[in-house]
Amino acid sequence: MSIESASDWAGLREVGHIAHLTLEALARDVRPGVTTGDLDRVAAAVFSRHAAQSAPARVYGFPGTVLISVQR
Numbered sequence: 001m002s003i004e005s006a007s008d009w010a011g012l013r014e015v016g017h018i019a020h021l022t023l024e025a026l027a028r029d030v031r032p033g034v035t036t037g038d039l040d041r042v043a044a045a046v047f048s049r050h051a052a053q054s055a056p057a058r059v060y061g062f063p064g065t066v067l068i069s070v071q072r
Contacts, residue, residue: 040064
């Protein structure tokens with residue numbers, strides 16, 4: 001995204017803040033036994049509180065809110 005105005009910058013800062021809050025919430029709730037679906041619901045709740053939309057869901061029709069991969 002190109003920043004062409006002060007409102008563009010403010011919007012990007014808000015998006016960054018919501019992403020930060022989402023990552024914090026996910027980090028708090030991640031633990032053995034929690035499913036990716038559980039974590040997706042945590043992210044969806046943060047998005048909902050901030051009237052945010054999931055880019056993967058909106059642009060690509062992804063069925064969840066956030067993309068989560070499991071590493072072992």
